[in-house]
Amino acid sequence: MYRLYLNTMSPYGAKSCAMIGYAGLPCEVKIQNIVSRFATIKRLTGKTMIPVLRRGEWAINDSSRIARFVQERTDRPLLPGDPALAPICWLLEDFADEWIALWMLASRWTHERDVEAMEEGVGKELTGGLPLVSSAVGRIAASGIQSLIKKGGAAEVNRAALERSRDRLLQALESLLETPPQYLFEAYPTMADFAFFGPLSQYASDPTGRDKMRMYPNVGEYLECMERMKLPHPSVSAHEAPSREVGALAPLFAEFLGTYWRVLLANHRAYSTPERPERTSVELLDGEAFSFRPSGYYVARLEFVLSQLDAAYAEREELFGGKGLEIEHALVQQVAKLTDYEAGRELLRGYAHIGKPAK
Template identity: 30%
Template sequence: MADGYRIIGAEMSPYSVKVRSYFRYKAIPHQWILRNAASQVEFEKYAKMPIIPLVVTPEGSGIQDSTPIIDAIEKLYPEPSIHPDDAVANFISALIEEFGDEWGNKWMFHYRWARDVDQISSAGRIARMRGPKAGEQEHAAFAGQVRARMVDRVWFVGSNAVTAPQIEGGFLEMLGLLDSHLASRPYLFGRRPAFGDFGLWGQIYEMWTDPTAGAIISGDAPHVLDWVHRMLWPKAEGKFESWSTLQPTLMPILTEQVGTQFMPWTSANEKALAEAKEEFSVRLGDNIWTQKPQKYHARSLGMLRTRYAGVADKAALDPVLEATGCLAALRA
C-alpha cells in the first residue's frame, strides 16, 4: 500500500465522489476502486460499516464516512487548506457541508427514485456497475431488483406523497439562490473550494447525472452547471473571500434553506429519536414535514455542535447564526 491511498466507492454515490474530488484537489496519490464483487474482499478487510466510500491508507488502515475521511486527511495534507481564514466563513462552510450531506441527500435520493425515467436510468447504471460482464437478461433482472429495492427505500430520506412537493420546491428555490451566488465566484467561498463545496457538490453532481434533475440543472442554472463541472477537478484559482463579500448572496441560502428547512428538521429528528418515536412531524416554513426518524443524522448534528463549540471567538459568528435561525440548535 506504499504507493498511495485507495478509495473504494461508486460513481453514483455522492459521498464517494465528494471524497474523490477532495483527493484530486489536494493532488494526493490515490486509486479509484469501484465497489463491486472484485473489490469485496478488500472492502470487507478494512470496512467497519457497510458504507462507501472506504479509504484505505498507505499504512493499511481503513477510514469511512466522507466527513471524517476529509477531516483526517486534512490534518495530514493541510495545504491548500479547504477552510477559510475568516472565522465566520470558516464555520459557515462547515455548516453548508453538513447541510449538503444531510439535507441535499433528500433532493438527490428523491429525484433519483421518484419517476420512472430516473428509476430506469439509475437502476440500470447500478446494475451494470455491480455486474459489468452480465448478459442482457441477467442485467435486466438485476436492474429490476435494484429498482424495486431502492424505490421502496425513499421513505428513508423522508420522501413521500406529502413531502415530495416540498422537496422539489425546496430544491428549485435552492438552485436559484445557488446560481445567483455562483454568478460572481467559481466556488462557494471564493476562488478556491472550501469544505462546504465538497459536501453540497456531491449531491448536486449526482442529480446532474440523472435525467430529470440533470435537465433542470442544465437548463435553469448555468453557473451551478459550471460549478458542477469545475468541482470534478477543482483547483485553487485565488483566495477565499471574507464574510462581508459573501454575505449578500450566501445569507439567503442560510436563511431560506439551512435555517428554515434543515436546522428545524434535524432538531426534530434528534428529539424523535430521544423519545423513541416511530414517526415525527415538524413545521418547516409554511409546510408540515412528516417522516420516520433517521439515526445517523443525530450523530452528525452532534459533530456539527462540536465544531461550533470549538470556535474560540463567536462574537462575529453568533449574530449571523441567530439571524439565519441556526443558533438555537447549535447551542442545544
Template identity: 30%
Template sequence: MTATPYRILGALGSPYSLKMRAVMRYRRLPHVWIQLDPDNDFERTRVKAPVIPVIQYPDGGYHNDSTPMIYDLERRHAERPVVPADAGDAFLSFLLEDMADEWGTKFMFHYRWFAERDQKQMSEWLAYDRFRGGEARIRQFAAAFRERQVGRMAIVGCTPENAPVIEHTLRRLAAILERHVLTEPYFFGTCPSLAEFAWYGQLSQLIVDPTPNDLMREIAPFTVRWLMQMDDASGVEGEWRPGTPAAVVDDLLAFAGDIYLPFLAANARAVAAGEPDFALDLPGGRWSQGSFKYQAKCLEALRQAWAALPSETQGSLGPLLDRTGCLPFLAGDEA
C-alpha cells in the first residue's frame, strides 16, 4: 500500500466515476475524491480522451478509461483483487463488465434525458455539483448542458423509437438482480468482481434520477439497497467460489446472448461494411442507431479474450456459453 494517494477526478453523476471510486474503496487503495469544477477541469487535458474519471496515480501520471485502469491496478496491487482467480470466471466477469459499460449506460442516458422531469432536475443537480453555489451560473450551465445532452441521445441509441427496448431490457435486468440479491450478494463468490462494480456504476444513477428511482424502488427494492451497499464495500471480507458461479451469471449471460452480443455483432458488421447505421430486432422491439467503432472494438476484445483462454477452460465454459446463446458471437460464427 502506497502512502501517496490516488486522486480520482470525477463527478457524482458519472457512472464510471462511481465505478472506479467503489473499486478503490473495496480494494482499500489510498485515494482522494475530487469533484470536477472549473478550477481543476484543466487536468482532464492530461489524458488523450478527456472523459471522466481521470485518475492521477501516485507517480504523478494521469489515466482514464475504467476497464484498463482496473486491470492496471490489479497488476500494481495484489491485495483484494476484483478479477477472479479462475481463468473462466475472470473471462465471464470481463464479459459482464463490458455489457454493463456498453449496454447499461443506455439505461442511464435514456432515463436521465428522455423525460422533462429528469432533464430539469439532473441538469441542475449536475451543474450544482460543478459550481456548488451561484444560482444564476448554475441555471445557465444547466440549460446549456441539458440541451447538449438531449441533442446527443441519438448517438448512443437513446431515441423514442428505441425506448421500448431500453425499458424492456431494464425490467429484465432488474428482475435478474432482484432474484440474485435476495439469495447472495456477489457473482463469483463472497467478494465482488469487476462485473458487480460495473453494474453498480451504471445503476447507481438510476437510484438518484427521479423517474428511474421511482421505478427501481417499485420493481427491484432490494437491488436498490444492494447498490447502496456496493458504494463502499471496504469492509467486505470474502473469497472466490470454487466451481460453478452463482445462478445470476447464467441469467446475465442469457441477457448477453439475447441482447448485448447480437447488438455488438450487428454494429461490428456495419462498421466493417462502412455503413453509417444498423438495425436489428431485439427483445422489446426494433433497435436502430448509428454504427460505432468503439463498440466494434469491444466485440473484438471479447473475442480475443475468449480465443486466448486455455483449451480446457474453453471446454468447461463452452456448454454454459452455448446454452445462453453467447458462444457463436464469441467464436465469430454467428449466423
C-alpha cells in the first residue's frame, strides 16, 4: 500500500490524488501536518515539498515525477491513443503545472477573502485544528507562501496580465469541451487533464474563483468528472467517443505560446547574459507586461519544452494539421527567436527536429 502525503489546498496534491485514484494504484491519503512535514516528508525526501508518494522508506516528491511513476504501474491509459501525441500531452501538462497554477496562486494570494480562507485552512491542517495556535500558524505559513510565489511572478504587478490569461484559457476550454470527447484528447483523462484539474479545481474552490467559474459550465462539469476520481474512493466511468482532432487544441497552444513560452524565452536570454538582471519583463500576447526574476528553474523548463517539441516533430511534420497552421507558424517564429543570440543558438543545437516547415 502506498501513501500520498498532501495538503488539500495544493493544486499538485489535487492532481496526484485524482490521477492515482484513476490509475487504480493501491494508495491511502495522509494530510500533512507539522509533525509529518518534518518527521516523515523531509526525512525521506530531504525537502518539505508535497505531494509525496511513499511506500515504507522509499518516497518521491513532485507531481510530474509521481505521474511518470504511476504511468508505469497502471493498465489504464494516461496518454493519448496516438503515441505521436504524447509529447504534446506532456507540453500541456507542463503548461498547467507552471502557468495555470501561477495565475491560480496569484488569484488566491492577492484577494483578501481568499487569503483569509487560506490562512484558516492551512493553520487547521498543520496543527490539527488547535484553537489559537492554528490561526497563528496559518498567518505565518501564508506570509511565507506569499513571499515565495512573488518570486515566481504571482505578484500584484502581474495581476492584470495573469487575469487576462486566465479569462482566455477558461473561454478556450469552455469552447473546446462543448463537443466530445469528454476530456482534452480522449474519452478518458490523460496526464494533461490531471494537470489542468489541479489548479483549476483549486481555483474553483476559492471564494473568488468559485464566483468566476459560474460563467464556464462546461469547465465545471469537466472538473466534477475528475473530482470523482480522487482518492480515497475513486469513481471511474467508461465513455465512448472518438479522439479529439489535435487541431482543436490550437487555442490552448495559442495561450501557451503567448504567455508561458514567451516567459521561458525571455528568462533564458536574461539568465544567459553575463550581467544577469535582478528582474526582467516580457510582453505577453495581449500587450500586457509580465515581470519576473530570471532563474535556472525556468531554464530547465525551457529545455523540457524544447525536448517535447523535438520529440513531437520527430513523429509529425505538423503538430496541429490544416486548421492549426497559423499556430504552427507562430510556434516556429517563436522558436526562431532563440537564434538571435549565441546562448540561444547553442541551446537549439541539441534539438534537431524543431522548426521543420509545416506543409
